[in-house]
Amino acid sequence: MRWDSLAKENCSLARSLAIVGDRWTLLVLREAFLRTRRFDEFEAKLGIARRVLSERLALLVDEGILKKMLYQDSPPRYEYRLTDKGLDLYPVIISLVHWGDRHYAGKKGPPMLHTHKSCGHDFKSVVTCSECGEGLKARDVTVRPGPSARKHA
Amino acid sequence: MRWDSLAKENCSLARSLAIVGDRWTLLVLREAFLRTRRFDEFEAKLGIARRVLSERLALLVDEGILKKMLYQDSPPRYEYRLTDKGLDLYPVIISLVHWGDRHYAGKKGPPMLHTHKSCGHDFKSVVTCSECGEGLKARDVTVRPGPSARKHA
DNA sequence: TGACTAAGTCTTAAATCAAGACTTACTGTC
DNA sequence: GACAGTAAGTCTTGATTTAAGACTTAGTCA
Numbered sequence: 001m002r003w004d005s006l007a008k009e010n011c012s013l014a015r016s017l018a019i020v021g022d023r024w025t026l027l028v029l030r031e032a033f034l035r036t037r038r039f040d041e042f043e044a045k046l047g048i049a050r051r052v053l054s055e056r057l058a059l060l061v062d063e064g065i066l067k068k069m070l071y072q073d074s075p076p077r078y079e080y081r082l083t084d085k086g087l088d089l090y091p092v093i094i095s096l097v098h099w100g101d102r103h104y105a106g107k108k109g110p111p112m113l114h115t116h117k118s119c120g121h122d123f124k125s126v127v128t129c130s131e132c133g134e135g136l137k138a139r140d141v142t143v144r145p146g147p148s149a150r151k152h153a
Numbered sequence: 154m155r156w157d158s159l160a161k162e163n164c165s166l167a168r169s170l171a172i173v174g175d176r177w178t179l180l181v182l183r184e185a186f187l188r189t190r191r192f193d194e195f196e197a198k199l200g201i202a203r204r205v206l207s208e209r210l211a212l213l214v215d216e217g218i219l220k221k222m223l224y225q226d227s228p229p230r231y232e233y234r235l236t237d238k239g240l241d242l243y244p245v246i247i248s249l250v251h252w253g254d255r256h257y258a259g260k261k262g263p264p265m266l267h268t269h270k271s272c273g274h275d276f277k278s279v280v281t282c283s284e285c286g287e288g289l290k291a292r293d294v295t296v297r298p299g300p301s302a303r304k305h306a
Numbered sequence: 307t308g309a310c311t312a313a314g315t316c317t318t319a320a321a322t323c324a325a326g327a328c329t330t331a332c333t334g335t336c
Numbered sequence: 337g338a339c340a341g342t343a344a345g346t347c348t349t350g351a352t353t354t355a356a357g358a359c360t361t362a363g364t365c366a
Contacts, residue, residue: 002352010264013253027166039313049357054314072312075362077311077313085256088255089252097165097166110300112297115294115295118287123284130277131269139240140271143267143268146264147262148264150264155355201324227332228333
């Protein structure tokens with residue numbers, strides 16, 4: 001299977017991964033969540049090749065995950081900011097961070113602590129059911145075809 | 154930056170992505186969550202090149218995310234099953250699915266429905282704070298260096 | 307005028323992936 | 337006993353993507 005055909009699959013995971021499932025995009029988005037906004041900043045913090053960065057940013061703008069905003073008139077300069085659709089990726093990123101904290105942090109503890117402003121505590125992310133509010137576990141979930149099902153998951 | 158050096162970065166997201174952040178691994182894991190277990194099944198359902206599949210499965214076994222279990226003696230045949238560490242990736246996958254459902258499903262609705270067995274309802278995943286139980290939003294979180302901080306996020 | 311800045315584009319070599327043929331070690335059938 | 341079939345890979349080749357860094361453009365500042 002070629003990668004571009006992934007987006008056409010009738011599977012929400014495949015369609016999400018067609019956009020953020022490459023080696024760099026989620027790291028670019030991590031920086032965006034940490035309020036990195038300019039091309040050179042992304043490059044410096046990530047150590048990503050400029051060509052690849054340029055291509056990823058353009059894709060993310062195309063997809064409406066980042067938007068370009070003018071911050072200086074002459075010469076015109078733009079910065080990249082998360083849209084609401086981009087902010088919606090926060091659960092994905094915090095879940096990956098939490099998984100890394102849990103399984104790779106070692107004895108010294110995690111490299112970063114996350115504080116929930118509204119309650120004031122350092123937290124871990126917990127994925128819950130929208131209907132009953134309980135924590136979700138993979139083996140407590142069943143899956144069935146939805147309204148736009150064709151094949152596959 | 155070369156990809157293998159990502160794992161050595163002092164950032165839980167980078168370390169997670171060093172393992173699951175390539176073009177195929179999360180799709181392989183989707184299949185594992187859907188109870189696909191054998192090499193040929195993974196190949197048939199994903200359309201992945203055998204060489205790449207073989208390499209990814211080996212990496213996932215190395216990392217303790219899948220385990221090989223003998224299911225037949227002669228010739229010896231193994232199947233791949235999620236370990237607890239692998240099951241811990243469920244929040245990542247369900248969050249990606251939910252994001253895809255939300256932003257790419259179109260009018261007809263999502264391709265798959267997920268039912269929470271213990272409450273009986275179809276659900277969406279919600280990421281919450283382990284301390285107060287409220288839903289988490291990116292802009293309601295602050296970040297600071299943790300016990301093993303060196304640099305970066 | 308010349309150095310500097312920000313945001314890219316271009317080039318080349320190295321690494322990774324797609325597609326499919328080939329291999330190995332057995333089982334079950336004629 | 338030969339032969340097709342099965343499951344889980346490995347190998348080969350050409351196409352695609354990435355890394356690294358030089359180059360470009362349009363303007364500012366000393």
